[in-house]
Amino acid sequence: MARLLLIDDDPSLLEVLTLAFEDAGHTVATAPDGAAGLRALDAGGVELVISDVNMPLVDGFALCRKLRQGGSTLPLILLTSRDSDIDEALGLDVGADDYVSKPFSTRVLLSRVTALLRRSELRRGSKATEPTLSVGRLELLPERVELRYAGTPIEVTVTEFRLLECLASRPGVVFSRERLLELLRGDTVVEPRIVDTYVRRLRRKFEQVDPAADVIETVIGAGYRLRGAR
Amino acid sequence: MSRSPRLPRWSLRFNVALLVLAVVAAPLLLVAAWLRMERQFESAMQQNASFTLVEAVKALNEPPALEAAPTATATSFGSGASASLESAVARVARLHRVRVRVLDAAGRVLEDDDFDWGRDLSERAGGVVLRSGVHARVAPDDLRGVISERAEVRQALAQGGAEGCEDSAETSMVVCYAARATRQAGALRVVHVQDTAERPLPLLYALRFQLGRLTLVILPFALLLSFWVGKRLVGPLEALRDQVLSKVREQRPRADLQAPASNETEQLAQAFNTLLERLEERRNANEAFVADLVHEFKNPVATIRACGESLASSDVTPERAQRLARLLHESSTRLDALVSQFLELARAEAGLREEAWATVDLAELARARVARARADERWKDLRFELQAATPAPLRGVAEGLETVLDNLLVNAASFARPGGQVTVVVEAADGHVELRVSDDGPGIPAEEASRVFERFYTTRRHDKGTGLGLALVRAIVEAHGGHVAVASEPGQGATLKARFPAPASSLP
Numbered sequence: 001m002a003r004l005l006l007i008d009d010d011p012s013l014l015e016v017l018t019l020a021f022e023d024a025g026h027t028v029a030t031a032p033d034g035a036a037g038l039r040a041l042d043a044g045g046v047e048l049v050i051s052d053v054n055m056p057l058v059d060g061f062a063l064c065r066k067l068r069q070g071g072s073t074l075p076l077i078l079l080t081s082r083d084s085d086i087d088e089a090l091g092l093d094v095g096a097d098d099y100v101s102k103p104f105s106t107r108v109l110l111s112r113v114t115a116l117l118r119r120s121e122l123r124r125g126s127k128a129t130e131p132t133l134s135v136g137r138l139e140l141l142p143e144r145v146e147l148r149y150a151g152t153p154i155e156v157t158v159t160e161f162r163l164l165e166c167l168a169s170r171p172g173v174v175f176s177r178e179r180l181l182e183l184l185r186g187d188t189v190v191e192p193r194i195v196d197t198y199v200r201r202l203r204r205k206f207e208q209v210d211p212a213a214d215v216i217e218t219v220i221g222a223g224y225r226l227r228g229a230r
Numbered sequence: 231m232s233r234s235p236r237l238p239r240w241s242l243r244f245n246v247a248l249l250v251l252a253v254v255a256a257p258l259l260l261v262a263a264w265l266r267m268e269r270q271f272e273s274a275m276q277q278n279a280s281f282t283l284v285e286a287v288k289a290l291n292e293p294p295a296l297e298a299a300p301t302a303t304a305t306s307f308g309s310g311a312s313a314s315l316e317s318a319v320a321r322v323a324r325l326h327r328v329r330v331r332v333l334d335a336a337g338r339v340l341e342d343d344d345f346d347w348g349r350d351l352s353e354r355a356g357g358v359v360l361r362s363g364v365h366a367r368v369a370p371d372d373l374r375g376v377i378s379e380r381a382e383v384r385q386a387l388a389q390g391g392a393e394g395c396e397d398s399a400e401t402s403m404v405v406c407y408a409a410r411a412t413r414q415a416g417a418l419r420v421v422h423v424q425d426t427a428e429r430p431l432p433l434l435y436a437l438r439f440q441l442g443r444l445t446l447v448i449l450p451f452a453l454l455l456s457f458w459v460g461k462r463l464v465g466p467l468e469a470l471r472d473q474v475l476s477k478v479r480e481q482r483p484r485a486d487l488q489a490p491a492s493n494e495t496e497q498l499a500q501a502f503n504t505l506l507e508r509l510e511e512r513r514n515a516n517e518a519f520v521a522d523l524v525h526e527f528k529n530p531v532a533t534i535r536a537c538g539e540s541l542a543s544s545d546v547t548p549e550r551a552q553r554l555a556r557l558l559h560e561s562s563t564r565l566d567a568l569v570s571q572f573l574e575l576a577r578a579e580a581g582l583r584e585e586a587w588a589t590v591d592l593a594e595l596a597r598a599r600v601a602r603a604r605a606d607e608r609w610k611d612l613r614f615e616l617q618a619a620t621p622a623p624l625r626g627v628a629e630g631l632e633t634v635l636d637n638l639l640v641n642a643a644s645f646a647r648p649g650g651q652v653t654v655v656v657e658a659a660d661g662h663v664e665l666r667v668s669d670d671g672p673g674i675p676a677e678e679a680s681r682v683f684e685r686f687y688t689t690r691r692h693d694k695g696t697g698l699g700l701a702l703v704r705a706i707v708e709a710h711g712g713h714v715a716v717a718s719e720p721g722q723g724a725t726l727k728a729r730f731p732a733p734a735s736s737l738p
Contacts, residue, residue: 010529012557012564016536019550023543054525081528082521103532106539 001025002117003045007037007063008052008079017050020106021113034058038066041074048117049076050109053085061094068095073157075116079104095201097159098194119145119158135171135226138215140164152209156202159184163198167216167226176223199224242467243460250456254448261438268404268427272395275406275425280393282326283408283423289318290332290414290421319343319421328425335387335418337378346426374405377422382409386420403428466490470499477506485510522686523572526697530561530568537561571698575685578630578705586627592663592730593618593656595628599635600654609643618656622663624732630706637699638667638726645671645724662712663732668725674718682726683714703728 004026008014011032018028029046031037035058037051049067053060060078067074078089081102089099097116100109133140139148145161147154156164166183167175175183177195184195199216206213217227252259323330323343332341374380374396385392386409393408409422469490477483485506489496537554540546546554600616603609635654642652646669655666674682685701704714707728718724 008529010533012533012560013529013536016533016540016554016557019540019553020536023540079532081525102528103535106536 002047003027003029004113005029005031005037005040005046005049006051007031007034007049007055007060009033009055010052017106017109020110024110026113034060034063037063041067046074047120048113049074050079050113051076052079052081053089054081061088064089064094064096071155073155075120075158077109077112077116095157097157116158119162133165133168135168136215137213138164138168138226140168149206149209149213149215154205154209156205160198160202160205163195164202164216164226167224171226174219174222174225180223195224242464243457246460246463247453247456250452250459251449254452255445258438258441258445261441271427272404272406275404275427276393276395276408278326279328279406279408279423279425282322282328282330282425283393283410283421285322285326286319286330286421286423287410287412289322290412290419320345323423326425328423331377331422331424332414333378333383333420333422335420337383339377340419346424380407382407383420383422385409386411386422387418466493466495467498470495470502473499474502482510482513519576519685523568526568526686527565530564533557533561568698571702574633575698575702575705578702578709581709583627586629587625588628589623590626590628590631592622592624592626592631592665593620593658595631596635596654596656596665599632599639602636603639603643603652606643611649612643612646613651614639615651615653616656617653620658622656622658622732624663624710624730626710626730627706630709634665634703634706634728635667637703638665638728641700641726642667642669642671642724645669647671658732661731661733663730665728665730666725668723670723673720673722674716674724675720676718679716679718682716700726 001024004021006014006017006021006028007030008017009032014030014032018030021028029040031040033055034051037049038058040046041049049063051060051063058066064076064078067076076096076098078085078094078096078099079102080086080089080099083101086099086101088094089096098112100112133142137150139151140146140161141148142165145156145158147156147161147164162184163180166180177193180195199218203216206215215227217225219225319330319332319341320343324345327345329342329344329346331339331343333339377383382392382394391408391410393406395404395406404427405424406426407422407424409420411418411420413419467490470487473487473490477487483506485503487499487502487506489499537558541551541554596616596618600614604614639652639654646652650670653666653668655664655668657664657666683700683704686697703726707714707730710730712728712730715727715729716724717727
């Protein structure tokens with residue numbers, strides 16, 4: 001199905017996870033630390049990365065940061081083992097697509113991987129079935145997972161694109177955090193605050209293009225909505 | 231739980247009240263005490279006077295035959311015919327330290343032997359300590375009039391004898407006397423014995439009733455004063471106590487106790503604040519440690535959980551079951567190692583047991599541990615070199631020092647090049663013992679050198695260690711009053727050092 005890269009400094013965990021993913025039909029490559037992980041990524045062919053946060057030498061955050069700074073939007077899931085890691089993992093600076101807290105259920109990890117891959121496949125999708133979505137200066141091309149603001153393309157991860165797509169499908173309508181999570185991932189296991197960090201990331205990306213851009217509006221106590229056409 | 235504790239009986243307030251009352255009542259108490267003492271030595275003086283009188287009368291009537299053997303004292307006092315009479319009575323007077331006078335029927339003084347210098351300290355205390363200024367040998371006659379006209383002399387002439395003490399308010403002396411009429415060679419004589427003591431507080435004694443009234447008047451004011459002083463003393467303490475007790479209810483008590491007054495309680499508040507700060511530091515360190523530990527637990531637990539889920543799926547081949555069993559074993563071993571090292575570290579950080587301290591030769595220990603490492607299967611391709619020629623005695627706990635050696639050896643061995651060398655050096659220098667363990671591995675980058683002794687900081691993979699080994703080394707070395715250090719050139723291997731204090735005086 002897909003080529004995954006597993007990075008963790010615990011060989012036992014790597015081994016049992018490899019077994020599980022191979023059972024699910026994926027091809028798995030492993031790396032014992034962030035530095036080795038980056039080398040494996042350079043070799044190419046990886047479609048999704050699952051990385052531990054706490055590793056010697058190059059940790060999960062550093063790996064993710066390096067990847068994003070290099071302009072990659074490769075789907076990446078971080079395996080966190082501290083509550084304090086979660087905010088940082090999803091923060092603007094690191095930019096992981098998702099996280100799973102250790103110790104996790106293999107089933108949950110697999111479903112996250114599947115969800116991310118599905119969205120990722122859309123990006124590469126050849127079938128141009130869905131029409132371009134335009135709201136004001138915003139242009140979304142679902143078949144290629146491409147986003148443009150006032151004609152300028154903005155690099156977004158699949159999760160960010162899906163979030164914006166949901167909001168853009170019904171401009172002006174308020175989506176609660178729970179509803180957004182459901183639409184994004186099909187589950188609400190994780191705290192809804194993960195949505196906040198996605199929104200923050202999107203806002204920053206818009207601001208880099210146009211400091212005055214105010215596309216996503218926070219509705220206090222309710223959720224988020226897309227500002228109507230201007 | 232945080233109610234104010236019951237006040238103890240001997241509280242500060244009570245003590246202050248007692249002190250004030252004591253000060254107020256002091257003059258009265260002094261007079262009362264002196265009176266009591268005076269009564270005692272008055273009766274002693276009286277007895278002395280009566281007893282001496284008997285002896286003096288006897289001496290007066292001694293037959294002349296005994297005068298042939300005069301004592302040395304008698305000859306020095308007397309002269310001529312009267313020497314024997316004088317000496318006998320005078321000897322009695324000197325012996326009992328009294329004044330003895332012999333009078334004839336007309337009241338003329340025939341003899342006067344004055345040795346009344348105070349019989350013991352209690353009689354003389356008034357003169358010696360309080361300096362009443364009246365001399366005991368002169369004053370009684372001034373005070374009580376001419377001897378021949380005194381009541382006791384008249385009574386002796388009329389009725390044969392009299393005795394008594396005089397301690398009237400006006401006099402500054404206590405005078406005890408005894409008189410008796412007797413016959414000397416047929417002639418009527420009166421022998422008069424007198425013993426005196428000074429009275430130090432004649433004025434206070436005279437004022438004792440007024441003094442009592444004055445004390446009663448002052449008493450309410452004194453009680454008010456004691457209440458006020460007590461409040462001033464105890465108030466700030468109680469305020470501080472309430473603040474401290476309120477800390478009990480706080481989840482994370484902050485070191486923000488306010489001094490209720492700028493006196494000694496301020497220092498007390500500061501002391502409490504210092505204590506709270508130290509406790510806070512300790513708690514933060516503990517929380518960080520527990521957080522680290524929980525974090526470290528999660529990897530093996532995640533593996534165990536994943537294995538469990540994998541085993542639960544329907545198609546488990548025997549090969550896979552075997553593989554999963556091995557993974558389960560590895561993870562549980564790792565959990566076990568984590569728990570035991572964690573406990574060891576917690577113990578070392580809490581300090582080493584007092585009774586286990588002894589003089590230990592580190593060189594000797596190092597020889598034994600290096601020999602063990604040489605025999606270890608895991609490192610059979612490594613060479614272990616030991617440089618520990620001289621004994622290196624220090625005060626320490628042998629068990630802990632063995633752990634230090636083992637962990638440093640394990641660390642060096644796991645970083646050494648394949649077929650490489652681990653060098654252990656033990657040196658005893660002036661006032662300290664140094665242990666150095668070096669490997670020839672990749673070395674430690676400068677930016678990481680300061681962190682290698684932190685717990686859970688490791689550049690090794692999880693299968694090679696728990697991340698607690700070097701933290702344990704540091705905890706044990708510091709519990710010995712020593713410190714650890716690291717020296718490394720990238721590519722040239724690393725040297726981990728532990729330096730222990732070993733003052734020569736503390737060793738046998």
